[in-house]
């Protein structure tokens with residue numbers, strides 16, 4: 546299944562428009578290219594309407610948020626919704642400041658098909674936690690602590706919510722799928738979360754909304770698997786970043802079929 550999904554995505558070579566943070570742009574674009582998608586980083590408010598119209602999917606990332614960028618993000622999310630194009634939200638560091646948390650909640654209300662965050666971000670968006678606050682862009686919680694929050698967000702906003710971590714959890718509010726690929730060293734590469742969110746958008750581009758839970762799980766598993774292969778050749782975070790890109794590009798049927806670890810959870 547994951548192999549068919551990757552082959553389908555590579556064949557379609559979807560154009561993924563990314564409105565993302567300055568830190569992630571390079572790694573995100575290279576992740577998309579290596580996997581078989583076509584990235585474009587475009588955020589000027591003046592070109593949002595036309596760009597979203599030619600994109601196959603949109604990735605909105607709050608990492609280096611400013612009021613100007615937020616206006617572009619809102620316009621893009623609304624335009625994507627109007628044109629029935631999938632868009633994915635990465636609520637980077639939601640919970641760190643009230644500006645960021647409110648902005649992400651406003652974006653959620655515009656109807657993303659998928660939200661992917663770490664556990665602290667998902668807890669912050671649900672505002673359902675008495676746990677200690679987030680550190681910033683990194684998580685202070687485990688995905689299992691955020692599963693209830695993910696389910697309620699998915700129900701409230703009619704979307705798929707993915708909580709990443711050692712074991713990623715993906716839910717539509719009813720079903721829960723877990724993904725066990727990946728290596729801990731991914732936490733030592735900045736923008737690994739941002740990049741997997743963009744990859745999720747690439748897979749969402751080639752599946753209808755009712756299959757976005759599966760599309761999201763495939764993207765998480767394949768990114769994690771590329772991380773595992775990359776780690777076997779790496780000596781630290783810098784070489785893992787490089788090897789991960791090569792591994793994504795080189796994924797073949799045998800490797801994907803034997804390496805993907807996706808299972809139905811509850």
Ligand SMILES: Nc1ncnc2c1ncn2[C@@H]1O[C@H](COP(=O)(O)OP(=O)(O)O)[C@@H](O)[C@H]1O
Nearest residue numbers: 663684709710711727728729731732737738741
């Ligand atoms: N401890 C871990 N073991 C294996 N994979 C991990 C681990 N932590 C994160 N990952 C993987 O790293 C990627 C980024 O996830 P995460 O670090 O949670 O996002 P963010 O960078 O947004 O905080 C995901 O593909 C996730 O599955």
Ligand SMILES: Cc1ncsc1CCOP(=O)(O)O
Nearest residue numbers: 566568608682736737738739
């Ligand atoms: C360090 C940093 N600061 C603002 S955005 C960003 C990158 C965050 O990337 P990720 O959430 O994928 O770790």
Ligand SMILES: [Mg+2]
Nearest residue numbers: 637682738739
């Ligand atoms: Mg992140």
